[in-house]
Amino acid sequence: MLQLDDLDRAILRLLKEDARLTISELAERLNRPESTIHFRIKKLLEKGVIERYTIILGEELRPKAVALVYIQAETPIIEDFLEKYIHYIMKTLSILPNVLAVARSGRDGVVALVGEENEEKLERFINETIKVLPTLKKIEVMPLQEFDKGRDLIGFLVRV
Amino acid sequence: MLQLDDLDRAILRLLKEDARLTISELAERLNRPESTIHFRIKKLLEKGVIERYTIILGEELRPKAVALVYIQAETPIIEDFLEKYIHYIMKTLSILPNVLAVARSGRDGVVALVGEENEEKLERFINETIKVLPTLKKIEVMPLQEFDKGRDLIGFLVRV
Numbered sequence: 001m002l003q004l005d006d007l008d009r010a011i012l013r014l015l016k017e018d019a020r021l022t023i024s025e026l027a028e029r030l031n032r033p034e035s036t037i038h039f040r041i042k043k044l045l046e047k048g049v050i051e052r053y054t055i056i057l058g059e060e061l062r063p064k065a066v067a068l069v070y071i072q073a074e075t076p077i078i079e080d081f082l083e084k085y086i087h088y089i090m091k092t093l094s095i096l097p098n099v100l101a102v103a104r105s106g107r108d109g110v111v112a113l114v115g116e117e118n119e120e121k122l123e124r125f126i127n128e129t130i131k132v133l134p135t136l137k138k139i140e141v142m143p144l145q146e147f148d149k150g151r152d153l154i155g156f157l158v159r160v
Numbered sequence: 161m162l163q164l165d166d167l168d169r170a171i172l173r174l175l176k177e178d179a180r181l182t183i184s185e186l187a188e189r190l191n192r193p194e195s196t197i198h199f200r201i202k203k204l205l206e207k208g209v210i211e212r213y214t215i216i217l218g219e220e221l222r223p224k225a226v227a228l229v230y231i232q233a234e235t236p237i238i239e240d241f242l243e244k245y246i247h248y249i250m251k252t253l254s255i256l257p258n259v260l261a262v263a264r265s266g267r268d269g270v271v272a273l274v275g276e277e278n279e280e281k282l283e284r285f286i287n288e289t290i291k292v293l294p295t296l297k298k299i300e301v302m303p304l305q306e307f308d309k310g311r312d313l314i315g316f317l318v319r320v
Contacts, residue, residue: 004320012217012320019179019213048218051315053179057172058208068228068271070302094309101310105302111228113310142230142265149254150261150273155211156316160164160172 004049007032011040012049019053056155063098063115065122065143066154069130071110072138082108085135092133098125100157108137115154119143164209167192171200172209179213216315223258223275225282225303226314229290231270232298242268245295252293258285260317268297275314279303 004012010030014021023041027034044050073085086104093099093112101113114130116122126141147153164172170190174181183201187194204210233245246264253259253272261273274290276282286301307313 009320012215015215016217016319017212017214019215047220049221051216051218051312052177053213053215054177054312054316055172055175055179055213056211057176058211060207061209068265090308099309101313102308103310104305104308105228106305109302111302111304142269142271144271145264145266148250148262148264149259150263150317152211152214153261153313153317156214157310157313159176160169 007036008040008044008049011037011044015041015050054156056152057158057160058155061160062154062158063100063122064117065119066100066113066115067122067126067144068142069112069114069126070105070140070142071112071130071133071136073108073110074135074137075108076135086110088135089133093130096129097159100154113157115158167196168200168204168209171197171204175201175210214316216312217318217320218315221320222314222318223260223282224277225279226260226273226275227282227286227304228302229272229274229286230265230300230302231272231290231293231296233268233270234295234297235268236295246270248295249293253290256289257319260314273317275318 007030011026014026014029023034023037027037030037071089073082073089076082076085086108089110090102090104093102098116099112099114103111105111114122114125116125131139167190171186174186174189183194183197186197190197231249233242233249236242236245249270250262250264253262258276259272259274263271265271274282274285276285291299
C-alpha cells in the first residue's frame with residue numbers, strides 16, 4: 001500500500017503546478033535539504049506515484065469549440081455483436097485527430113471529447129463523421145463552454 | 161498568427177511524451193544542434209505554445225471509479241435567476257475534491273467529471289452530494305470504463 005506523507009504531497013503539488021522546478025528550488029520552498037528532495041522524487045518515480053512528466057499546450061493550439069458526445073450503440077439481434085459494435089465505434093473515433101478522448105460508458109455506450117476550430121466545424125464534424133457511423137442508436141451532444149475546474153484539460157489532451 | 165514548423169512539432173511531441181528529456185537528448189534524437197533546440201524551446205515558451213510543464217500521477221493515486229455527470233438546472237420563474245443557479249452548481253461542485261473537472265454546457269447545463277475509490281462510493285457521492293443540490297431539474301450519469309484515447313486524463317486531473 002502506498003504511504004505518502006506531507007512532504008511527498010507538497011512536492012507533488014508543486015511539481016503539478018510547475019514540473020520545471022529544480023531540486024534546489026523545491027528544497028528552498030519546502031525548507032528541506034536538497035538531498036531529501038532528491039531522494040523523495042526518486043522514490044516517487046520508482047513507485048510510479050509520478051507516472052511521467054509532460055507539457056500543457058497553450059491557448060493557440062487548442063480547439064476553440066469543444067463538446068462531449070455520448071453515443072449509444074444499437075443492440076444487435078445477435079447480442080454478442082454488441083462488443084464488436086462498441087469496439088468499432090471506439091476505434092473509429094480514436095484515430096480521428098480532433099477526437100481528444102474516448103471511453104467506454106456502460107454496456108452499450110461510448111463517450112468522446114471532440115474539438116474543432118470553431119462551432120461550425122464542430123457541428124459539421126459531429127454531423128458528417130460521428131452521426132453517420134453505422135450501429136448507432138442514439139447520440140447526445142453536450143457542448144462545453146467555460147471550465148470552472150480542470151481548465152487545462154484541453155491543453156493537456158491536444159496533439160500537434 | 162502562430163507558425164510552427166516540423167521541428168517545433170517534433171519537439172512538442174517528444175516533450176508531451178516525456179518532459180524530462182534534456183536539450184542534449186532532444187538534440188540527439190532530432191539530429192539538430194543543441195543550440196537550435198534550446199532556441200526553439202525558448203521561443204515555444206515565450207509564445208505560450210508550451211503553457212507549462214506538469215506531472216501525471218500514477219495508477220495508485222487515481223480514483224478507480226469515474227463518471228461523467230450531466231446536470232440540467234431548473235428553469236426559474238424569473239429567467240434571470242438561471243445564471244445564478246448554474247453558477248451555484250458549478251461553484252459547489254468545483255470545491256469538492258472528488259470532482260475532477262466542471263464545465264458549463266449550453267444554456268442550462270453543467271458537466272462534471274467525478275471520481276471515487278470504488279463504484280459504491282461513487283454512487284453514494286452522486287446520490288448524496290450531487291442529486292440533492294437544489295435547482296436541479298435532471299441528472300444523467302455516464303460511468304466511464306476503459307479509455308481508448310486520453311487514458312492519462314485522470315492522472316493529469318487528480319489532486320493530492
